Amino acid sequence: MAKFKLFSEESNRSPLSRLWKKFKANHPALVGLWIFIALTLLALFAPLISPYSINQQHADALLLPPSWHDAGDVRFILGTDDLGRDILSRLMNGATFTFGLSIIAALITTVLGVIIGSLAGMSKGIRSSFFNHLLDITLSIPSLLLAIIIIAILGPGLLNTVWAIILALLPQYVHSIRNLVVEELSKDYISAFRLDGASKWKILVRGVFPNIYEHIVVIFTMALSTAILDIAALGFLKLGAQPPTTEWGAILAENLGLIYLAPWTVGLPGVLLFIAVLSTNLVGDGLRQVLKDRKAD
Amino acid sequence: MQPILKVQSLHKTYHVRVGLLKRKNIPVLTDISFCLGKGETIAVIGETGAGKSTLAKLLAGAEQAETGQILLNGTTIEDDGVRQDHCRHIRMIFQDPTRSLNPGLTIGEILDDCLSYNTELTHKQRDKKIAHVLIRVGLLEEHYHYYPHMFSGGQLQRVALARALILDPKVLVLDEALSSLDPSVRAQTVNLLLALQKETGLSYVLITHHLSLVKHMSDSLLVLNKGKVVEYGKTAQVFAQPKSKVMKRLLNV
Numbered sequence: 001m002a003k004f005k006l007f008s009e010e011s012n013r014s015p016l017s018r019l020w021k022k023f024k025a026n027h028p029a030l031v032g033l034w035i036f037i038a039l040t041l042l043a044l045f046a047p048l049i050s051p052y053s054i055n056q057q058h059a060d061a062l063l064l065p066p067s068w069h070d071a072g073d074v075r076f077i078l079g080t081d082d083l084g085r086d087i088l089s090r091l092m093n094g095a096t097f098t099f100g101l102s103i104i105a106a107l108i109t110t111v112l113g114v115i116i117g118s119l120a121g122m123s124k125g126i127r128s129s130f131f132n133h134l135l136d137i138t139l140s141i142p143s144l145l146l147a148i149i150i151i152a153i154l155g156p157g158l159l160n161t162v163w164a165i166i167l168a169l170l171p172q173y174v175h176s177i178r179n180l181v182v183e184e185l186s187k188d189y190i191s192a193f194r195l196d197g198a199s200k201w202k203i204l205v206r207g208v209f210p211n212i213y214e215h216i217v218v219i220f221t222m223a224l225s226t227a228i229l230d231i232a233a234l235g236f237l238k239l240g241a242q243p244p245t246t247e248w249g250a251i252l253a254e255n256l257g258l259i260y261l262a263p264w265t266v267g268l269p270g271v272l273l274f275i276a277v278l279s280t281n282l283v284g285d286g287l288r289q290v291l292k293d294r295k296a297d
Numbered sequence: 298m299q300p301i302l303k304v305q306s307l308h309k310t311y312h313v314r315v316g317l318l319k320r321k322n323i324p325v326l327t328d329i330s331f332c333l334g335k336g337e338t339i340a341v342i343g344e345t346g347a348g349k350s351t352l353a354k355l356l357a358g359a360e361q362a363e364t365g366q367i368l369l370n371g372t373t374i375e376d377d378g379v380r381q382d383h384c385r386h387i388r389m390i391f392q393d394p395t396r397s398l399n400p401g402l403t404i405g406e407i408l409d410d411c412l413s414y415n416t417e418l419t420h421k422q423r424d425k426k427i428a429h430v431l432i433r434v435g436l437l438e439e440h441y442h443y444y445p446h447m448f449s450g451g452q453l454q455r456v457a458l459a460r461a462l463i464l465d466p467k468v469l470v471l472d473e474a475l476s477s478l479d480p481s482v483r484a485q486t487v488n489l490l491l492a493l494q495k496e497t498g499l500s501y502v503l504i505t506h507h508l509s510l511v512k513h514m515s516d517s518l519l520v521l522n523k524g525k526v527v528e529y530g531k532t533a534q535v536f537a538q539p540k541s542k543v544m545k546r547l548l549n550v
Contacts, residue, residue, distance in 0.1 A: 014444060015401055188396040191359055192460075195389060197414035206410060210401030 015294070019214060022290045029286020035279035042092060043100030050089040054246050058084040063262045081265050082258060090246045091272055097158065097247040098235075099276055102227035105162045109169045110220050116170075117177025118204055121185065132178050135171040143168030143230055151239045158231075158247070161240040165230050169223045176219050177212075184208045214291055221284030225277050232273050248273050299371060300332040301500050302356075302387070302468050307365035309351055309524075325351045326524045329365070331517075333468065336494055338501040340511040340532065342547065343521035349504045352521070353472040356502060357389035369467065385415050388461035390474040394453035398445040404431075404456055405441035411463050426463065434459045435489060451482035455489070462493070470502045475510065487514065508547065512536065520544050 013021070024030060042049075064080045065072045072079060078088040120131035138146055147164035154160045184190060185208065193207045234240030235249030243254050248269040255265035309326040326348045333339050341349050354360040356367065358380055367375040374381045391397035399407060405427060412423045428438045434455045445453060454474065461469055471490075475483050491514065493499055503515055511518060511532065518535045520528040520543055527541040539545045 013447070014403075015446070188391050188393065189399045192389075192391060192397045193399065193410070195357055195359055196411045196460075197385070198410065199414075202410075202414070206402065207399060210399070 015210075016214075019287075019290055019294060022293055023286055026286045026289065029282050029289075032279040032282025032286065035275060036283050039095055039099050039276055039279065040103070042095040043103070044096075046092040046096050050086075050092040052086040052089040054085065054090050054093050055244055056085065056089075058086070060084070063258070063265075065262070066264055078268055079262070079264050081255060081262070087265060087268060090251060091248070091268060094246040094248045094251060094269065094272070095276075097241055097245060098228060098231055098249065098273070101158065101162060102165075102224055102231055105165045105227045105231075106169070106220055106224040109166050109173055109223055110216065112166070113170055113173030113177055113219075114216065117174045118181055118208075120174060120178040121181025121208075122200060122204060128178075132174060135167070135174065138167055139171045141168075143226060144233060147230060147234055148237075148239060151234070156239045156242065158241045158245065161231055161234045164234075165227050168230075169226060173219060173223065177216065180212045180215055181208055184211055214287065218284055218288050218291065221280050221287065225280040225284070228273070228276050228280065301335045301370055302333040302502075303366075303368040303371075304329060304331050304356075305366040305368070306330050307352075307355060307367070308363045309348075309355060309360070310363055324524055326355070326362070329521075329526055331519055331526075331529060333500050333502065333517075335467075335500060336498040337517070338494070338503055338515040339517045339519060340503045340505065340515035341519045341521060342504075342506060342508070342511060343543070346523075347521040348524040349521060350472055353389060353470045353502070353504050356387055356468070356470050358387065359389070385464050386466050387468045387470060388464060388466040389470040389472060390454075390457050390461050392473040393477055394450065394457045394474075395445070397457055398453065398460075400445050402444075403441065404443050404445070404459075407456075408441075408460060408463050411460060415464055430459045430463045433493075434462065451478055451486065454478060454482075454486055458486075458489070466499070468500045468502060470504070472504050473506075476505060476507065483510075490514070520547075 023033075058076075058080060061073060061076060061080050062084045063082055064076050066079045067074045067077045069079075076086050076088070078086075078091065080086055081090075116131050116134065120128050123131065141149070143165065146168045147161060150164040150167070151157075151160050154163075181204075185203075190203060190207050193203055198207065231240060231247065232249030232252075235245075235247040236253045238250075238253060241247030241250045243250055251269045252266055255262070259266045307326055307329040308324070311323045311325055313321045313323060315321045329352065331339060341352060343349050351360070355362050358375075361378040361380060362375065364377050365375075366373055366377070369386055374386075398404075402410075408427045408430070409423055412418055412426065416423075418426065427441060431438055431440055436452065436455055436459065440448075440456075445456070448456060454477075457474070475486060478486060487510070490501065494501065501514070503511070505511060515532045518528070518530065518532045519526060520535070520541060522541070522543045528535055528539070528544050535544060536548070539548055
């Protein structure tokens with residue numbers, strides 16, 4: 001019965017596992033990651049686990065405060081709104097729209113950004129410039145304003161919001177990824193790899209991507225927090241998600257008239273928005289810090 | 298004896314854009330010729346900016362010359378800037394091994410890529426060859442799974458050597474490859490290189506500014522100054538009777 005290890009085990013730490021080890025030591029970032037994962041799961045499974053359906057009205061329970069309040073009811077943990085709908089269920093389902101849709105928008109932007117950015121980084125001269133500055137015109141307009149313009153053309157709706165956000169985020173993405181690719185390409189190991197007989201595609205896939213994908217994740221988190229805020233803001237302005245869609249910004253706007261009568265109906269979606277953006281930023285910031293530390297080693 | 302590597306009047310010019318339309322031509326190498334026999338070493342020395350590194354890049358195929366030929370074993374592999382083969386037979390070791398190995402891949406993956414791009418070997422044969430070459434440069438088979446950051450500088454230079462040797466080259470270009478190492482590790486690496494030369498008849502092009510290393514390793518010597526050959530001959534002879542001003546200055550006589 002060995003109670004202690006006689007030999008220290010040598011492990012071959014890949015760059016990724018070193019990253020994780022350092023990330024684990026950063027507690028705020030780790031908490032952010034847990035919240036992030038919880039929100040992602042909620043966005044996926046909300047309709048299955050929410051206690052009531054989003055439009056189920058309870059005529060006997062209008063404007064009930066949260067259950068820990070004296071007047072509250074334990075059936076409705078976070079209370080009800082003026083139509084007697086359970087706020088907890090609505091907020092849970094709202095994660096699918098605000099958080100889930102933001103992730104999808106950021107993912108699509110990532111895929112498009114990586115493709116265009118790599119093309120710009122791998123090519124030279126005018127062709128590189130073309131890819132790099134393809135969408136630059138949208139850089140001059142703030143993302144929210146751009147979204148409003150697109151919605152003015154296409155009409156309000158959640159899907160149009162997503163398109164607008166993708167278009168607004170894409171140029172920054174293309175620029176960052178092009179810069180990353182160009183920086184990698186100038187390194188010695190890429191020229192050594194080229195001398196090994198690697199094709200352009202191999203250089204990109206085996207030489208460049210293994211060294212920049214963590215940076216892409218950092219850019220992804222930044223894009224995600226912007227996307228969350230934009231979707232919520234457009235929902236709040238009644239340009240994005242329309243009631244009775246349970247998008248958090250739309251819930252906020254819908255209940256704004258009740259702010260003195262039932263502050264929880266406005267406060268709770270606001271808190272959730274705050275938590276979603278905070279957790280995303282914590283993860284992104286922690287990751288960036290860790291990448292910096294690893295580079296310094 | 299047929300020389301393994303023959304270089305005939307290589308010229309290389311860099312074009313630098315000055316202003317909007319003007320272009321300035323900066324000649325880096327003019328009329329470089331030399332021969333290298335099997336199992337021999339030629340040292341290239343010169344001041345900074347003399348074109349040593351450019352010569353290394355030209356030989357390895359990282360850059361193309363304007364005019365001139367490079368002949369390997371009697372067959373032309375580069376003629377006036379057109380490269381025929383994929384640099385399998387002339388391999389280069391870079392100055393800094395910490396920067397010339399991909400930090401995102403394991404040593405085994407790096408070596409495996411080399412083999413799969415250049416040979417028709419099966420997966421099993423490749424693994425066997427990688428293990429063999431790792432042992433030959435004084436590493437272990439287990440280092441297959443290691444990442445570059447887990448090695449020290451001297452070991453990394455061995456990995457870089459393994460990467461160069463795995464394609465069974467005829468000529469190895471060492472571009473300041475030994476300068477970044479500390480003296481004891483450098484001595485080890487030099488001994489390893491000399492042992493390999495004895496075993497397999499490799500030829501080296503040694504680019505350096507360590508004169509003691511030149512004396513110890515090389516058979517012939519090429520002195521460059523501002524892109525021109527100012528002295529070329531047997532090492533011992535050049536050291537004993539330097540003719541050019543540059544060599545005299547380097548030797549302090």
